[in-house]
Amino acid sequence: MDAYLFDALRTPRGRGKGGALNAVTPLWLARTVLKALAQRRALDTALVDDVLLGCVTQTAEQGGCIARTAVLDAGWAQQVPALTLSRFCASGLEALNLAAAKVACGSGEQLVVAGGVESMSRVPMGSDGGAWLLDERAIRELGFVPQGISADLIATREGFSREQLDAWALRSHQRAAQAQLEGRFARSLVPVHDEQGQLLLATDEAVRPDASLEALGGLRPSFQKMGEAGLDARALLRYPEVGAIQHLHHAGNSSAIVDGAALLLVGSEAGGQRAGLRPRARIRALASVGSEPTLMLTGPAPAVQKALARAGLRAADIDLWEINEAFATVPLQTMRALDIDPERVNVNGGAIALGHPLGATGAMLVGMALDELERRDQRLACITLCVGGGMGTATVIERL
Numbered sequence: 001m002d003a004y005l006f007d008a009l010r011t012p013r014g015r016g017k018g019g020a021l022n023a024v025t026p027l028w029l030a031r032t033v034l035k036a037l038a039q040r041r042a043l044d045t046a047l048v049d050d051v052l053l054g055c056v057t058q059t060a061e062q063g064g065c066i067a068r069t070a071v072l073d074a075g076w077a078q079q080v081p082a083l084t085l086s087r088f089c090a091s092g093l094e095a096l097n098l099a100a101a102k103v104a105c106g107s108g109e110q111l112v113v114a115g116g117v118e119s120m121s122r123v124p125m126g127s128d129g130g131a132w133l134l135d136e137r138a139i140r141e142l143g144f145v146p147q148g149i150s151a152d153l154i155a156t157r158e159g160f161s162r163e164q165l166d167a168w169a170l171r172s173h174q175r176a177a178q179a180q181l182e183g184r185f186a187r188s189l190v191p192v193h194d195e196q197g198q199l200l201l202a203t204d205e206a207v208r209p210d211a212s213l214e215a216l217g218g219l220r221p222s223f224q225k226m227g228e229a230g231l232d233a234r235a236l237l238r239y240p241e242v243g244a245i246q247h248l249h250h251a252g253n254s255s256a257i258v259d260g261a262a263l264l265l266v267g268s269e270a271g272g273q274r275a276g277l278r279p280r281a282r283i284r285a286l287a288s289v290g291s292e293p294t295l296m297l298t299g300p301a302p303a304v305q306k307a308l309a310r311a312g313l314r315a316a317d318i319d320l321w322e323i324n325e326a327f328a329t330v331p332l333q334t335m336r337a338l339d340i341d342p343e344r345v346n347v348n349g350g351a352i353a354l355g356h357p358l359g360a361t362g363a364m365l366v367g368m369a370l371d372e373l374e375r376r377d378q379r380l381a382c383i384t385l386c387v388g389g390g391m392g393t394a395t396v397i398e399r400l
Contacts, residue, residue, distance in 0.1 A: 010262035054086065059123065067084040116261065118260065160248070169216055184372070189202070255355065262367060266283070288303060292390050321381070347372060366397065
């Protein structure tokens with residue numbers, strides 16, 4: 001049974017500490033998009049079979065199955081269950097893939113909501129602990145290093161220069177600023193208000209229209225000190241042929257820390273008809289893979305290859321690509337591995353400019369791709385993200 005996309009929406013991405021969305025809880029962000037989806041589609045929420053939300057740092061305000069709490073807080077039908085899941089940075093996309101699988105193996109009139117939420121300003125990344133931060137034996141034996149070290153290691157192995165990484169970062173800001181200016185995000189954006197109804201944020205907050213190569217060039221590498229403190233040596237145990245890691249990533253060519261939430265409405269054809277919905281796209285293929293954990297961020301290319309093979313497609317068939325900009329080296333390495341035309345990649349900017357609200361990003365990228373396929377009257381998009389611990393996830397959608 002085919003799975004279809006009926007709608008996509010998201011909050012703006014609010015800049016981290018001191019940003020406009022720091023004032024509200026992650027529950028409020030998830031509630032905001034759930035209420036907006038029900039209202040704008042006049043959706044009888046009792047027709048929804050499940051709600052799946054990605055959330056990476058599941059502790060404090062994001063603990064306790066935030067998905068279920070949000071469903072209740074948004075006033076949805078009590079019988080709608082919910083699941084909170086984590087595949088690290090790809091959680092929002094994995095939520096969609098799981099929703100599509102539920103529809104495909106279900107029967108009859110299926111509707112599933114997928115998405116994600118992350119308040120990185122209120123629940124800092126890594127505050128949930130875990131073995132790869134705290135278990136010295138596991139860290140040593142599995143070769144775990146922080147993602148910034150992995151990004152610099154990949155850039156060094158691939159021969160990417162600081163100038164190439166900064167040029168991609170500048171492109172991200174320029175394209176995101178142009179997309180904002182032309183209102184390309186307007187269809188999917190849901191403004192966030194506080195409890196008193198006062199507007200907090202209506203547009204993505206981290207984009208810098210005034211970004212320049214000169215300003216980027218003046219930023220210091222973010223991961224050099226930790227590398228010199230012994231983490232480079234740990235990575236080089238796996239990759240001694242590199243000799244020395246060049247530290248090239250910094251705050252300006254890495255993803256911005258932001259808050260936000262996103263939803264995708266997925267279902268069978270019959271499920272959509274029952275709810276009075278018209279499908280906008282079909283989910284053609286999905287895939288996740290494991291990759292080498294010290295490099296960690298090279299999973300997108302093999303995940304894409306697996307998804308494309310399942311869909312009977314080649315990379316050249318894809319009209320638009322969303323490759324998450326966790327670090328500038330990730331889209332550059334993925335484009336090189338798959339021989340992708342850069343002009344088809346992240347055409348409205350990426351996470352370097354817009355931000356990467358961990359659990360929500362994958363769902364946000366799907367919505368961006370869907371809106372842009374419709375704007376350009378194109379057919380196929382592929383969305384992919386690198387994942388902590390060495391994984392990659394990819395999804396192919398076809399506009400109807």
